[in-house]
Amino acid sequence: MPDEHLTAEDLRDVWPVLSLDERFSGFQELSRGEADDFFLGLSAGDQSQMLAEMPGGERRWWIRLLAPDDAVDVLQRVSPARRAELLGALDEPTRTEVTALLAYAEDAAGGLMSPRFARLRPEMTVDEAIRYLRCQARERLETIYYAYVVDAGQHLRGVVSFRDLFAAGEGEALANMMKTDVVSVPDHLDQEAVARVIARYNLSAVPVVDVEGRIKGIVTLDDIVHVVQRAATEDIQKLGGMEALETPYLQTGLFHMVKKRAGWLAALFLGEMLTASAMSHYEDEIARAVVLALFVPLIISSGGNSGSQATTLIIRAMALGEVKLRDWWRVVRRELASGLALGCVLACIGFARILLWQTFLHSYGEHYFRVAATVAVSLIGVVTWGTVAGSMLPFLIRRAGFDPASASAPFVATLVDVSGLVIYFSVAEVILRGALL
Amino acid sequence: MPDEHLTAEDLRDVWPVLSLDERFSGFQELSRGEADDFFLGLSAGDQSQMLAEMPGGERRWWIRLLAPDDAVDVLQRVSPARRAELLGALDEPTRTEVTALLAYAEDAAGGLMSPRFARLRPEMTVDEAIRYLRCQARERLETIYYAYVVDAGQHLRGVVSFRDLFAAGEGEALANMMKTDVVSVPDHLDQEAVARVIARYNLSAVPVVDVEGRIKGIVTLDDIVHVVQRAATEDIQKLGGMEALETPYLQTGLFHMVKKRAGWLAALFLGEMLTASAMSHYEDEIARAVVLALFVPLIISSGGNSGSQATTLIIRAMALGEVKLRDWWRVVRRELASGLALGCVLACIGFARILLWQTFLHSYGEHYFRVAATVAVSLIGVVTWGTVAGSMLPFLIRRAGFDPASASAPFVATLVDVSGLVIYFSVAEVILRGALL
Numbered sequence: 001m002p003d004e005h006l007t008a009e010d011l012r013d014v015w016p017v018l019s020l021d022e023r024f025s026g027f028q029e030l031s032r033g034e035a036d037d038f039f040l041g042l043s044a045g046d047q048s049q050m051l052a053e054m055p056g057g058e059r060r061w062w063i064r065l066l067a068p069d070d071a072v073d074v075l076q077r078v079s080p081a082r083r084a085e086l087l088g089a090l091d092e093p094t095r096t097e098v099t100a101l102l103a104y105a106e107d108a109a110g111g112l113m114s115p116r117f118a119r120l121r122p123e124m125t126v127d128e129a130i131r132y133l134r135c136q137a138r139e140r141l142e143t144i145y146y147a148y149v150v151d152a153g154q155h156l157r158g159v160v161s162f163r164d165l166f167a168a169g170e171g172e173a174l175a176n177m178m179k180t181d182v183v184s185v186p187d188h189l190d191q192e193a194v195a196r197v198i199a200r201y202n203l204s205a206v207p208v209v210d211v212e213g214r215i216k217g218i219v220t221l222d223d224i225v226h227v228v229q230r231a232a233t234e235d236i237q238k239l240g241g242m243e244a245l246e247t248p249y250l251q252t253g254l255f256h257m258v259k260k261r262a263g264w265l266a267a268l269f270l271g272e273m274l275t276a277s278a279m280s281h282y283e284d285e286i287a288r289a290v291v292l293a294l295f296v297p298l299i300i301s302s303g304g305n306s307g308s309q310a311t312t313l314i315i316r317a318m319a320l321g322e323v324k325l326r327d328w329w330r331v332v333r334r335e336l337a338s339g340l341a342l343g344c345v346l347a348c349i350g351f352a353r354i355l356l357w358q359t360f361l362h363s364y365g366e367h368y369f370r371v372a373a374t375v376a377v378s379l380i381g382v383v384t385w386g387t388v389a390g391s392m393l394p395f396l397i398r399r400a401g402f403d404p405a406s407a408s409a410p411f412v413a414t415l416v417d418v419s420g421l422v423i424y425f426s427v428a429e430v431i432l433r434g435a436l437l
Numbered sequence: 438m439p440d441e442h443l444t445a446e447d448l449r450d451v452w453p454v455l456s457l458d459e460r461f462s463g464f465q466e467l468s469r470g471e472a473d474d475f476f477l478g479l480s481a482g483d484q485s486q487m488l489a490e491m492p493g494g495e496r497r498w499w500i501r502l503l504a505p506d507d508a509v510d511v512l513q514r515v516s517p518a519r520r521a522e523l524l525g526a527l528d529e530p531t532r533t534e535v536t537a538l539l540a541y542a543e544d545a546a547g548g549l550m551s552p553r554f555a556r557l558r559p560e561m562t563v564d565e566a567i568r569y570l571r572c573q574a575r576e577r578l579e580t581i582y583y584a585y586v587v588d589a590g591q592h593l594r595g596v597v598s599f600r601d602l603f604a605a606g607e608g609e610a611l612a613n614m615m616k617t618d619v620v621s622v623p624d625h626l627d628q629e630a631v632a633r634v635i636a637r638y639n640l641s642a643v644p645v646v647d648v649e650g651r652i653k654g655i656v657t658l659d660d661i662v663h664v665v666q667r668a669a670t671e672d673i674q675k676l677g678g679m680e681a682l683e684t685p686y687l688q689t690g691l692f693h694m695v696k697k698r699a700g701w702l703a704a705l706f707l708g709e710m711l712t713a714s715a716m717s718h719y720e721d722e723i724a725r726a727v728v729l730a731l732f733v734p735l736i737i738s739s740g741g742n743s744g745s746q747a748t749t750l751i752i753r754a755m756a757l758g759e760v761k762l763r764d765w766w767r768v769v770r771r772e773l774a775s776g777l778a779l780g781c782v783l784a785c786i787g788f789a790r791i792l793l794w795q796t797f798l799h800s801y802g803e804h805y806f807r808v809a810a811t812v813a814v815s816l817i818g819v820v821t822w823g824t825v826a827g828s829m830l831p832f833l834i835r836r837a838g839f840d841p842a843s844a845s846a847p848f849v850a851t852l853v854d855v856s857g858l859v860i861y862f863s864v865a866e867v868i869l870r871g872a873l874l
Contacts, residue, residue: 016759041639137603144600145582166574199662202478221658225636232669233753240749241742249754258778261746268742269783275734280799286730290723293730297712297737297854305678305705305847309698312677316670317686322453341695346706362717409846410742417734
């Protein structure tokens with residue numbers, strides 16, 4: 001680092017490309033006031049890395065700075081021994097809150113929520129509520145802009161926005177002006193489903209309730225932006241045919257990254273070996289008609305590409321909630337029609353290509369016309385099959401209880417490659433019988 | 438629809454699977470109060486579809502219900518004639534606001550912002566500001582929770598949160614308590630960059646300023662959730678090897694969808710035709726050693742799969758701002774090392790497979806050991822090349838000024854297939870010379 005004073009802004013700019021050591025020394029160079037904001041703005045992963053680098057006394061100070069839901073995110077990322085140490089550093093009421101939150105799965109509504117929300121009682125008047133919230137403005141509540149009206153048993157009865165309170169008459173009772181049809185989510189709901197609820201109803205915050213309808217916390221819109229971004233990254237990486245990384249690309253260790261990629265790559269390779277077996281099966285045909293081998297890559301890649309389009313479309317539509325399991329039959333029909341249309345387009349191009357080359361460049365032998373017909377008919381079959389198989393795979397994987405995003409483009413391509421060969425050589429046997437075969 | 442009263446909740450549930458006609462008749466069945474909320478919760482695309490179905494008089498009523506930034510989103514989706522009609526339906530001040538916003542590109546900060554934000558003056562006291570915002574609570578401001586302090590020339594001087602106002606002393610001047618290091622974005626900034634700024638600084642809203650530092654509007658967090666979701670969908674669809682759809686999967690007409698997919702599929706097919714030319718080039722070798730043909734699909738798909746992993750990783754890292762153009766050299770080195778490691782893993786598996794089959798199942802001829810060596814060495818070459826090429830393609834595409842997400846998995850696979858064949862047959866010529874070739 002240069003000798004001038006390092007600002008939080010400078011550090012933020014270079015942060016992604018720094019090593020852990022450089023990050024920590026940069027962080028320590030910040031002035032106290034800047035360091036606070038900077039630390040609070042870090043991801044939970046980065047926060048836990050900074051904490052790990054610090055001496056114990058300092059660590060206790062920084063963990064106390066975090067809101068309970070953020071502290072939970074950090075605690076979920078550290079070793080059990082460190083977790084106990086950090087929990088011990090919290091004050092008693094916060095420790096109770098944090099321990100309760102730790103019981104929830106990290107990717108459920110309960111693991112995402114903050115327990116520090118504003119509670120009001122239905123019998124309060126508007127000006128009592130405003131005065132109460134005003135007192136809370138200095139406290140570390142997640143937001144004072146939405147307040148939840150609960151009865152003595154903590155059951156959620158309604159919600160008021162600060163804005164509505166301001167616009168209402170001062171003496172009015174909350175019971176008369178609160179919104180009673182509150183959208184809430186159960187505490188075990190998956191975080192991506194929570195994100196969909198928030199987006200669907202255009203909410204700034206959503207209350208989280210247990211099975212008895214008691215409010216346990218709130219999830220706010222800013223928590224959701226990270227969930228949405230993170231979920232998309234995981235899906236994209238899975239679609240690329242690998243396991244999702246937990247850390248940004250340049251921060252991921254080389255060995256770790258190779259491990260994340262090697263598993264799927266080896267699995268796909270083992271699957272793809274079936275193509276060698278399929279090709280062996282047709283070895284005699286290839287020996288008799290070498291011209292057939294020339295179009296093998298073209299045929300199988302067309303199936304792979306059309307399958308990749310279909311599977312990508314369906315996986316994303318599922319992730320956005322646009323397509324549900326029960327829609328599979330509608331999807332099959334659509335994709336069958338699309339596949340046929342796309343197959344015909346490629347068949348025409350392929351047919352024309354072979355006749356053109358035959359005329360000007362390269363001879364495919366006396367039976368070139370039958371060869372062209374074989375390629376064209378195979379393309380229709382392979383593309384239609386690739387499209388339908390690619391669209392159905394996410395349904396099958398989801399039905400089996402796994403993440404549909406695992407039906408990556410390379411996975412579909414591998415699946416379609418073997419069947420593409422079978423289609424191609426079967427078509428060849430029919431069309432070229434008596435001619436080349 | 439059944440004869441019971443249709444609620445907004447029911448309609449929301451079935452909305453994605455309804456035809457346009459069913460949607461409109463469902464929408465008309467809603468009670469007035471429910472219809473308002475329902476309409477405001479629709480996407481701009483759906484809002485413009487509903488407007489198109491309505492008689493003119495009703496249309497005028499509904500367009501007036503929208504906030505200026507939302508009205509702009511709708512107007513950007515309709516024909517010029519309809520746009521003029523709808524603009525004419527707005528009241529004079531809103532029309533002025535909307536016309537100003539229409540001048541911005543839809544995907545820039547200016548096209549996303551709302552001009553209805555709370556403005557305060559630095560010489561106001563805290564209680565004056567609270568009283569002023571209280572008056573505004575009933576107005577259709579985007580938010581009263583953040584207010585922007587501007588001078589007489591509308592230059593942005595500071596920001597105050599409602600919460601800070603509440604916690605501050607009543608008589609204090611805003612100039613003394615406002616936050617002056619305000620994060621703002623220029624009005625022409627791309628919306629995905631705006632999303633990154635909001636996420637980076639954990640903001641609820643960000644002010645948009647023109648080149649002279651005058652505030653023009655604000656972009657709020659809820660606008661950004663849709664941008665983030667939408668951007669990820671577009672990237673995922675492009676990664677799947679097609680053009681991005683503008684509408685949800687099940688709402689996209691079949692013809693339109695085939696068009697979006699056929700373009701890329703045909704382009705990839707034309708590229709993949711080079712494999713047929715490459716194979717023709719090696720036709721004699723294949724005729725002499727048919728065994729070589731058996732491993733063609735295995736070799737080229739391995740290159741495609743490893744390239745797909747690399748390109749997906751880099752494209753996502755670029756979209757998240759984790760990797761910049763200047764990082765290309767770091768990426769090359771990382772991917773070269775990863776590619777070599779992954780290639781060695783596959784080479785070992787491939788080598789073992791051929792020797793195993795040779796022993797138990799299928800004979801690859803007397804030179805089986807050289808064949809196995811050819812496959813293994815080719816795999817190292819093809820996987821390393823696929824990985825490096827896949828990781829560099831997004832850089833090249835971005836450098837050329839296009840969207841790096843166009844470097845889809847199928848695109849990379851096609852690119853790598855041709856070079857994979859050349860690598861494979863070149864290795865074969867060296868290792869099998871004097872034996873099979």
